[in-house]
Amino acid sequence: MTHSHKSITLNIYSKMEREIQMGKIWCIYFSPSGTTKVVMERIAAKMDGEKHTWDLLKEPDVTPKTLQPEDVLLVGVPVFSGRIPTPCIPMLQSLKGAQTPAIAVAVYGNRDYDDALLELKNMLEEQAFLVIGAAAVVAQHSIFTKVAAGRPDAEDLEKLDLFSAECIERLQSGRMNWKELQVKGNKPYREISNVPMKPSADTTCTSCGLCARLCPVHAIDPANPRKTDQTRCISCTACIAACPQGARHFPKLMFVPASVAFEKSVQSVVNQNGSYKEKSLYA
Ligand SMILES: Cc1cc2nc3c(=O)[nH]c(=O)nc-3n(C[C@H](O)[C@H](O)[C@H](O)COP(=O)(O)O)c2cc1C
Ligand code: SF4
Ligand code: SF4
Incomplete structure (x- = not known):
């Protein structure tokens, strides 16, 4: 986990500063291709306080951690088949709040975020966090x-700044004013399903082992990183x-037709709605 120590002043907008009782800001994300990291760092950037950043991919860890009531937790996950990616779950479950x-x-x-945001919100609430802001963001x-x-x-980044500012306003309004948010999604959640295509390496692989160290499910053998364990990936x-x-x-034979079909299905949303689906921000 990386730590940066700053003052406990929250900058809502650059011209307006208010001192409030703030603990640590925990910014936690799982971001295999990097977009969730960009989104979360942007939201956290508005919050000026002692920050703890935890990249779940680079630092997998399930040691129990307890947050304080005055801390603030920011959690970002990518949507995988309408759900939270499975490797995140035990790591996120290691966090316990205290009405944090x-x-x-x-x-x-x-495509859609289906039940992922509801699943994340429910999980956090079960672990004694109060979800004061929630967003589904396109990337x-x-x-x-x-x-x-x-x-x-x-x-998009400008809209995230507004979302972050709204969350800060809500934090500052005091717990008496926090009420439960309604987010889209159904329970029971969608069944967990895996994408059938699995990547492997071509002959340009130098066997450096980086991918094997990073893989969240240990599907790459460090001794032979060109291969992928299809059952784990x-x-x-x-x-x-x-x-x-x-x-x-991804294997070309599967990827090319799948990609054409997927782009077509997303394109039909564009044709129906006149524009790509927008992000939904709840706060
Ligand atoms: C295995 C897998 C499943 C995905 N399922 C969905 C999905 O159900 N709906 C969707 O809109 N995007 C889906 N995506 C796209 C990611 O949610 C999206 O690209 C996200 O920005 C990736 O975050 P990252 O850059 O932090 O890895 C999926 C991506 C992967 C790898
Ligand atoms: S070991 Fe993995 S990361 Fe390294 S070159 Fe080969 S495929 Fe790429
Ligand atoms: S092998 Fe599969 S699970 Fe592992 S990092 Fe690559 S895509 Fe992810």
Whole structure:
């Protein structure tokens, strides 16, 4: 976990500063292809306090951690088949609140976030956090990268600043004014399903072992990193994003038709609605 120590002043806007009783700001995310990290760091940037950043991919850890009532928890996960990615669950369950305020964020690739935000909110509430802000945010699809390509873009980031400012206002309004948020989703949640395509490395792989160290489900053998254990891999794309050689890919024979079909299905949403699906921000 990285720590940065700053004053406990919250900057809502640059011109307006108010001293409030604040503990630590915990910024926690799982971000195989990097977009969730960008989103969470942007939301956290407005909150000026002692920050603890925990990247669940780089520092997997299930040691129990207890937060204080005056702390603030920010959690961001990508949506995988409408749910929270399974490797995140035991790590997020290691967090216990004490009526600690929390902000829940689900980042999704413009198909749908289905039950993921509700699942995250419910999980946090079961662990004694009070979810005072929640957002579903569109970002570039990590598998079908032409979908929502380049997002979050400058306009998205500005909207995240507004969301962050709204969360800060709510934090400062005091717990008496915090009420339960309603977010989209159904329980029982969608069944957990895995994407059938799994990446492997081509001949440009230098066997550096980076992907094997990073894989959240240990699907890559460090002794033979070109191969992927198909039964373990959850297609998270972390190894593809991290490989310095650009050696890891989904199998072309499956990827090309799947990509055409997926882009078509998202395009039909564009045709129906006149624009790509927007982010939903609840706060
Ligand atoms: C295995 C897998 C499943 C996904 N399922 C969905 C989904 O159900 N709905 C959606 O809109 N995007 C889905 N996506 C896209 C990601 O949620 C999206 O690209 C997100 O921004 C990835 O976050 P990251 O860049 O932090 O890894 C999926 C991506 C992966 C890798
Ligand atoms: S990160 Fe790339 S080069 Fe390194 S072992 Fe993995 S596939 Fe090979
Ligand atoms: S092998 Fe599969 S689970 Fe492991 S990092 Fe790569 S895509 Fe993710």
